[in-house]
Amino acid sequence: MFKNVGIIGYGAVVPRMRIKLEEIARVWGKDGAKVSAGLNVREKAVAAFDEDSCTLAVEAARIAVRNHDAARIGALFAGSESKPYAVKPTASIVADAIGASPDLTAADLEFACKAGTVGMQACMAMVASGMVDYGLAIGSDTAQGRPADALEFSSGSGAAAFLIGKNPIVELIDTFSFTTDTPDFWRRQHAEFPQHAGRFTGEPAYFKHVLSAAKGLFEKTGTTAKDYDFAVFHQPNGKFPLRAGEMLGFEKEKIKQGLITPFIGNTYSAASMIGLASVLDVVKPGQKIFVVSYGSGAGSDALAFEAKKGIEAARQPEAVFDLIGRDKVYVDYAVYAKHRRKLKTL
Amino acid sequence: MRHALPLIWRKSLERYRLIGCSCENCGTDYFPPRKVCPKCRRKGKIAPKQMPTEGKVYSYSLVHAAPSGFEFEAPYHVAIVELANGVRLLTQIVDSDAAKVKIGAPVKMVFRKIFEDDCEGVIAYGYKFKAV
Ligand SMILES: [Zn+2]
Numbered sequence: 001m002f003k004n005v006g007i008i009g010y011g012a013v014v015p016r017m018r019i020k021l022e023e024i025a026r027v028w029g030k031d032g033a034k035v036s037a038g039l040n041v042r043e044k045a046v047a048a049f050d051e052d053s054c055t056l057a058v059e060a061a062r063i064a065v066r067n068h069d070a071a072r073i074g075a076l077f078a079g080s081e082s083k084p085y086a087v088k089p090t091a092s093i094v095a096d097a098i099g100a101s102p103d104l105t106a107a108d109l110e111f112a113c114k115a116g117t118v119g120m121q122a123c124m125a126m127v128a129s130g131m132v133d134y135g136l137a138i139g140s141d142t143a144q145g146r147p148a149d150a151l152e153f154s155s156g157s158g159a160a161a162f163l164i165g166k167n168p169i170v171e172l173i174d175t176f177s178f179t180t181d182t183p184d185f186w187r188r189q190h191a192e193f194p195q196h197a198g199r200f201t202g203e204p205a206y207f208k209h210v211l212s213a214a215k216g217l218f219e220k221t222g223t224t225a226k227d228y229d230f231a232v233f234h235q236p237n238g239k240f241p242l243r244a245g246e247m248l249g250f251e252k253e254k255i256k257q258g259l260i261t262p263f264i265g266n267t268y269s270a271a272s273m274i275g276l277a278s279v280l281d282v283v284k285p286g287q288k289i290f291v292v293s294y295g296s297g298a299g300s301d302a303l304a305f306e307a308k309k310g311i312e313a314a315r316q317p318e319a320v321f322d323l324i325g326r327d328k329v330y331v332d333y334a335v336y337a338k339h340r341r342k343l344k345t346l
Numbered sequence: 347m348r349h350a351l352p353l354i355w356r357k358s359l360e361r362y363r364l365i366g367c368s369c370e371n372c373g374t375d376y377f378p379p380r381k382v383c384p385k386c387r388r389k390g391k392i393a394p395k396q397m398p399t400e401g402k403v404y405s406y407s408l409v410h411a412a413p414s415g416f417e418f419e420a421p422y423h424v425a426i427v428e429l430a431n432g433v434r435l436l437t438q439i440v441d442s443d444a445a446k447v448k449i450g451a452p453v454k455m456v457f458r459k460i461f462e463d464d465c466e467g468v469i470a471y472g473y474k475f476k477a478v
Contacts, residue, residue, distance in 0.1 A: 016441045049419055050440065050459040055471065058362075058457040084459075084469055093471060097362040097457060338418060346418060 002175075005128045006168030006305060011063020011316050012160040012277035013056055014264050014323045017046040019336045021153050027333045028148045035153055040238025044265025046331060047142040047157035049339045053080040054090045056159035056270075057140035058097045063316050064136065064161035065098055073100040073163075074132025075123055078108045079115025079139045079269040081187070081194075094138065104132075112185060113234055114295030115139065116160070116269040121301060123164035124172050135164040141268035146193035147342055154237050156265025160273035169314040170280060170289070173304040176217035178209050185296030201296070206236065210244045210292050213300035217290075218248075221304055225249035228304070229287040232258035232275035234294035236266045244292075257282060258291075263324045278320035283307040354470045359394075361472030364455060366433065368395040377433045398430035399455035401475075406439065406447055415461045423447050427475050442477035452478050 020043045022032030036042055047056065057078050065073070078091040091106035109115040116139020123135025140159035145152030184205035187194035197205075210233060218224055225231070231250040233241035238261050245255045258275030261267075267274055272293040279289055289305040318326075337343055357378075359365040366377030370391040374383060377397050383390030406425035409416075416422070423439035425447070439447050440458060453475040462469045 048440070050474070052459060052469075054469075055457050055459060058471075062457070093362075096358060097471070099363060 002124060002128055002172045004166050004168070004171065005124050006164065006171040006308075007162050007280070008134070008165040008168050009064045009066070009068055009163035009314060010161065010277050010280055011060045011066070012158070012270075012274045012320050012323065013059040013063070014045045014158045014274070014320075015047045015051055015056070016327060016329055017048060017331050017336075017339065018043045018264075018328050019046050019331055019333065023333055024153055039154055040242075041154050041262050041265060043263065043330075044154065044156040045158055045267070046336050046339055049341075051142065051157070052084045053082045053140040053142050053159070054084050054093055056142070056157065057090055057094050057138045057161070060140065060159040060161035061094050061098050061136060061138055064163045065100075067314070068134065068163060068165075070099040071103070072133040073136050074104050075126050075135040076100060076104055076106040077119030077122055077135070077137050078106075079110070079117075079119050079137070080108065080141050081110055081112055081115065081268055082142045082144055083108060083110075086189070090140075100136070111299060112295035112297050113236070113266070113268045113271055114293040114299060114301055116273045117291070117293035117301040117303065120162055120164065120303065121175055121177070124175070127164050127166060133165065137162050137164060139269035139271075139273040141270055142340075143266060143268045144187075144193050147337075149193070151194065151196060154261070154266045156261070156267045158264055158267035158270045158274055160270050160277045162273065162276075168308060169310040170283070170305045170307050173288070173306055174217065174221050175301065175303045176213055176220050177299060177301045178213040178216060179299035180209070182209075182296070182298035184298055196296075201236075202240075205296060205298050206234070206240055206294055207244060207247070209298050209300040210234065210294050211247060213302040214244075214248050214290070214292050217302035217304055223304070225254075225290070227288060228290040229254065230257055230279045230283060230289045231255050232272055232279060232289065232291045234272045234292065234300070235259060235261035235275065236271070236294075238262035250290075260320060260324065274320060277316065280307075280311065281315055281319035281321070283311060285309050285311055351468055354468060357472075361460070361470070362457070364397040364399055364473055365394055366397045367392050375431050375433050377429070377435050397433060400478075401427045401429035401453055403439070403447065403449055403451045403453060404428040404434055405449060408444070425453075425475070427453055438474040440474045440476055446477040454478050
């Protein structure tokens, strides 16, 4: 059904500024080392004053389409929960900025942290059916956390884009999704920051959906963890994905390459997608990749891929681990509050 | 600061993608795009053209007293960037250490928010440059 359909280009971006969790903890009178160790997150990426989920989406999209004719993109989906406009698509701005418009369909998608992988599924189905030549799926967020809230310690900024087409460099083997109405995290219309249900976000939310989607895909494809070389999970912190992986039988070594949250925080819609981009930076032809996203509300998309011959030539110019390590600037809480407009007058 | 919405929209191709123009008669590139080639006048033939997205700093200044709408970004660099085809444009330089912003420094285009009317207004996006 998905024969010869998959990823033909990809790109990830991370803003330049970082704030250490210890610095956030200092402001709120918490033990920084303890918070950092508890979440397995050292620092998070901070989008600048003139960046938002739209500018990050454009930057990631430009990298993903750099070797392809953007005019062949027939569908573009921008996934985010931190849209600059409540009404007015980011997708049409991206389409114009990369030269994909006007002959395409486009929309913004929202499903907390998994809107990006839903876009990938939609693009793959549209390419497989012959409805479009190329589809572009983006996950992009400048994640919001209320000052002093637990989420503020992990909510990061970043984006990843995947160009979907035929003759892929990373072929889709199959996909399986699991969705239920679970109110673990939400943000009401006009509310500035999301609310969450504390400890409720673990077992009945993240783990139930990630494990169910993963097991569903194992069953559908007749595979187990042993059949895959890499596993990427949604990563609201640095601990959940390791635990989910262990429960499914993945060794830590298979998860490390796609575990990015410890260095940039939870980038929401981009989190599992930046993890996948990091795996594509190193995967060899013939190796298999298992990806499970998670979006509060709640649902998970599991996707299984196999890397193909063209992968080496199609790697992004700057690997995710280079983006994380190179050219970063640490800011204190005051500068962070200015750039993220947490001051009332901004 | 209220900006004219039609102006923001009309300029989106040049601001998003650095689409300028070229005179097919004499081969000169222009950015921002022109309606008439000043060299060829009536003989000129103007067509849209993608400008190179890389160049070097021709001249720069560090802005401390920013105009309204940019106060919170100060101090910031503005520069005249000379693109690979020789065309020069005025732009903000972002994401770059001050030590890297020098005459002749190589720069590349990035996509950023330029300004917004107010918290309920339209957002103008477009090019800025960063040192590479
Ligand atoms: Zn001319």
